[in-house]
Amino acid sequence: MNASLSGLAAQFTELALAVLLAPLLTGWVNQCRAWLQNKSGPGLLQPYRLLGKLFQKEIVLATNASPLFRAAPYLIFGCLALAAAIVPTLGTDLPLNAAADAIALVGLLALARLFISLAGMDVGTAFGTLGARREMLVGFLAEPALLMVLFTASLISQSTSLATIVETLAHRDFVIYPSLAFAGVAFTMVSLAENARIPVDNPATHLELTMIHEAMILEYSGRHLAMVEWAASLKLFVYSCMGLALFFPWGVAGGGDWLGIVLALPALLAKLAVGGAALALIEIVSAKMRIFRAPEFLGTAFLLAVLALLVHVLLEG
């Protein structure tokens, strides 16, 4: 009973941390990007200020908006919060991990994508439909690549549970896995595409020809928009933590180790800070692709992930 209580506490700490820190990560990436462009930047807390402002504003709804349109922001936020709870960030003793493995995580992300696309098409404006179609195009190509990356890590640790993967990589003898080099490149490409980052989509644009994510949420306002923006930050946070869990798992505490969990927090913050700066750097040095290049980009990611599996069989099998 005691063990499960500490597990529950760790689980809720982790969830609260993800929900509260996610806008900070977005703010940090934007700030780094501004610094790299020689601008002064809006400050780290800008996403919180934006959320605060949006929560105070009233909602303007289209007359033909269905209940789905109003429910979607909460559903998306719920899916991503649950996904954030599955990814081990501080400790590996998470009760939810027994219920949901890496494949369920991909499923949750897909569910969030489904709802945001449906909401985008709900009002029936041209932009919403356009954005939803593009999102589905990117999504259906990114998902198999993400699954292949997770399967590579699963093959190494003989389990699809993320907690077990982190345990294997962080707490056994240190081994260099060449297959994870391929998987890491593939994962970076997938997360750039999934989080509407620069080679595939530009998070700062409202130019109709190029936008994907922004096109879907044009009709949202007030607290609905706040929830969608918060969910987008949470998605970036989930992907960053997933990347850290798979490729840089050191510092995450083993099961039920309280001191380890306390020590894991500064390690997590440091890793996220470096990861966010790296993301900003990638965005600065690359140019936005044409939308029709996105399938090629994600196809490369998928094939690299397949190569990771092959290399695992050859070198580590």
Next chain:
Amino acid sequence: MPFLAHYGTQLINLCAAVLLLLAFTMLTQRRILSLIHLYTAQGLVLFASTVLVALVTGQAELYKSAALTLALKVLALPWLLHFLIRRLNVKWDVETLINIPTTMLIGIVLVILAFNLAAPISRLAGTVTRATLGIAMASILLSFLMMITRSKAVPQVIGFLSMENGLFFAATAAVYGMPFVFEFGIAFDVLVAVLIMGVFFFQIRERFDSLDTRHLERLKEH
């Protein structure tokens, strides 16, 4: 050194994987300039892996090969290629004969083929690097594929050079490198080949106003 004894082989495997990654990225690249950068990176990884094999196995001969790799494949040849594309003024997008996604799919099939072919040979070899033989063969085949699918002369030459990188790596993987005289000879062959091909580039361009080797398929002038 306990560190090397423990992680040496793993680091060599990592180098091999990065080599394969670079060969694969070359296959997907459209720009000549990035191809040259990738070729330079491949040379660097090859240098690192040769030094590692030398450290792990204590073969002094391999240090000489590593130095040769550094001088030729990281410094001389990329410089020569940069010089050539500057003089020929070709930085444009590379035309491929088959589109890139299809090329990548063929590439995956080649990798599987190479891994299967190398598996029985690796079992016979007694070197610490035997597992990487499949990767070496895969990078040779991928570079070969790149030569076949490009229509312009410069990417074909880069494909040829990266194929030589793969062969060099295969030699290190299977038998700790060839005798130094052979390696020296091959290195100079490659250098001379690039010089001659450089002359060819100018000749092809003067004759056809383009570096597209498809022009060479016609025997008669129209």
